[in-house]
Amino acid sequence: MARIDQSKIRNFCIVAHIDHGKSTLADRLIEKTGLLTSREMQDQVLDNMDLERERGITIKAQTVRIVYKAQDGEEYIFNLIDTPGHVDFNYEVSRALAACDGAILVVDAAQGIEAQTLANVYLALDHDLDVFPVINKIDLPSAEPERVKDEIEDVIGLEAHDAPLISAKNGIGIEDVLEQVVQKIPAPKGDPEGPLQALIFDSLYDSYKGVIVFCRIMEGTIKKGTTVRMMATGAKADVVEVGYFGPGQFIPCEELSAGMVGYFTASIKNVKDTAVGDTVTDLNNPCATPLPGYKKVNSMVYCGMYPADGAKYPDLRDALEKLQLNDAALHYEPETSIALGFGFRCGFLGLLHLEIIQERLEREYNLDLVTTAPGVVYKVYKTNGEVIELTNPSNLPDPSEIEYMEEPIVSAEIMVTTEFIGSIMELCQERRGRYLGMEYMEGTRALLKYELPLNEIIYDFFDALKSRSRGYASFDYELKGYEESKLVKLDILINREEVDALSFIVHADSAYERGRRMCEKLKDEIPRHLFEIPIQAAVGGKIIARETVKAMRKDVLAKCYGGDITRKKKLLEKQKEGKKRMRQIGNVEIPQKAFMSVLKLDDKK
């Protein structure tokens, strides 16, 4: 069988700021090339998890092969790799980009360049991709395509005069985009006869076939029977099937050779063996060096997850196990909390990742969860020379054993219209940000650069940013490293008993403020009991704030009217329902949502 001509292959992805229309454009490209009629298309083919569709973001990379008959009369094979659209998944994005030769940059004709546009374009350029822009949403009344073209040329330095003006939503200008893919994105290179060198950019667990490994062949050829070795993890396996990606289905083929994008299966049982970024080679004819850029993905955010009903612990364990089959970035290990019983300490790429897992556990596995406040990974340097990576505040050693602590710091870029610069800078100061500089883009917009502690941005930073810029600010960050910091553990005592699940690590300077607000918040969350309940915040055994839930002295329904019992019963039922969602700690009943209170300490005020 004749090999597909490399010059007729185009491997590319689409990069954009969130909401600028990346997934919609992908759908139109697929539709236009006739793979599916518009009637068969469910909106946004590539976002195939319910959650993705609901939230309008791509969580996992999706890939599809389409065939396009160009104006030059030739048929081209396009491999479109749709990348995740959130900063939590930056590493996955970078690996997906590495699998491409070029990228389409989608920019909203009304909003212009945003923080993620820049971050993604730079990421694409870092991977030596050829990038061409398209201007989307030109049918909006507020569209300013000419201004946006100028912006792209001035700010990014990309040629934009002939950028296709399109409306992905309404199918305008799609043909132009397809033609430019042929003209502007280079064909892949690589020697099909060389030693196998393939990049893993994603994987998926299938209960029949085992792990389905998504890869880009850089050099050589892979086919059924090849014994492959993953160079970083060392896993070996015999290939059972190779193939490419039809929309929503896998289509087996003979072989995948240099320049092609596709998948293979090899009865691999665990996605951990096929880490994203790893290089696949032929055990019997290995390549000299692995592809650059592999790194082990580390969890950035940790929290405790407990079943609301203690008896559901095995169900939670099974559910986490199943989710992890498909998500190598999810970490979990059993832990016990005095307050919450048996559960798991789980690690995530970021808060969105955490929310996704939480929602999937609740929806797909029908679990009712109690989640403790998320925290980052701190490094604790002990006086005896030992270094601990702390993911659970309860495990913080005694202060006398601690030499110093470090916390993770990110480099952040915030794009904002000039009128809001003041309030955004103020926000960054409050969050212990270090100002690095500011660049004016054109006229009315600026790019602020800050270094911020990760633990200051994982909760509500994004919301605060949006509310202080009336929704105009956009934000992107990447982990920079660890820095020494004055950190303390804030403990919460309820009725004089320390509640381990409520402890969190905080910068010493904000301990008093956070402790005070935490007590206030808990005072509102905890219902009155028959006795008075003190709520205290303490650092190192010293009480720094206190509130009191007064004793319930009166809870009477005065009048029942004309024998209308239903109303009274409803009231009692509500009261009883409330009691059910409580956790008993000592002799105090604490509502489950109180464990997330630390997240809801209002911004300012």
Next chain:
Amino acid sequence: MKELSIYIHIPFCVKKCSYCDFLSFPADDKARAFYVETLLKEIRLEAQQYGSYQVQTVFFGGGTPSLLTVEQMKSIMDCLRENFVLAPEPEISMEANPGTVTAEKLAGFYKAGINRLSIGLQSANDAEMKELGRIHTYDMFLEAYKSAVEAGFFNINVDVMSALPGQSVESYQGTLEKVLSLTPPPKHISAYSLIVEEGTPFGARMEQGLLILPTEEEEREMYELTERMLKKAGYHRYEISNYAMEGFECRHNKTYWVRQNYLGLGLGAASLLENVRMTNESDMTQYAARIEAGVKKAAKEKEVLTMQEQMEETMFLGLRLMEGVSKEEFIKNFGCPMESVYGEVIEKHVKNGLLENGQRVKLTAKGIDVSNFVMADFLL
């Protein structure tokens, strides 16, 4: 012969009070006449089914039943007598607003057969009353009380309210003192504390933060004051909010708490008949159309209580009475001892000092104060 209580709803008022979320509204003479006509039809209609029951008590509630003319009241009472069997000594109560009655009217109601009058005073402080949106003054109340006594009413209740906006402990004490010094003193006193409900003018003001209520401590003091003063004056508390002299407990009110049969007539009225709960339409047009069409309430949507619901009601309603719930009755009704269903809950709250456990299960003084907290645990 089976026994029955009848509740009759009169949904009219001169003007809605600021705290009221009951089914009531102002209406003109024509609308009131039409309503009474419909009510008479409903009495005849339901009598086809329940006419053989012996009526122990009748209660006219509202709204403001005293807005009815004497003739209207007489026609309703006559209709009841013609269609139902009244017990030899029935208790027949009506609610009255001091701003709507005259000496003649009260005399007329008495003659029509009303033998218990419940007068809504709420407060003896005119400023507080104005705040509540009441249409009468304390002087008007005194006048009405005097006329009622002269008209022959012996069994009179007075409603008072605590925890009102702008009310001090002293002024509440003043109200109680004034009520206790009436001649003759009322046989029954209902003492409620204000509950601000959503959808009332008070509810709206509360949301805007414009309703200044007594502090928790003050409210607490008023609550304790009530029991202390009324006890000293010879009243005993027989239900959470109700106090009576010996032999003057409101028989009608008690039927709700012990779950005896009651038939609710009129707009929005609720019934409990042989463990089935039914509620009349609260929309006038729909209600009138059904009565006109001769459709009985039993033919409408209704709630047939399961054994479990009956047990729950027995407990949470029965506990409102100071005498509590009888264990013997429980076995008789449900065929199993109360402990087999509620043993754990009872034990828990006995330990908390909120329940007393004997032949009957009842709330302790402390338990009364937090009765909702206790009752919620009796839902299965």
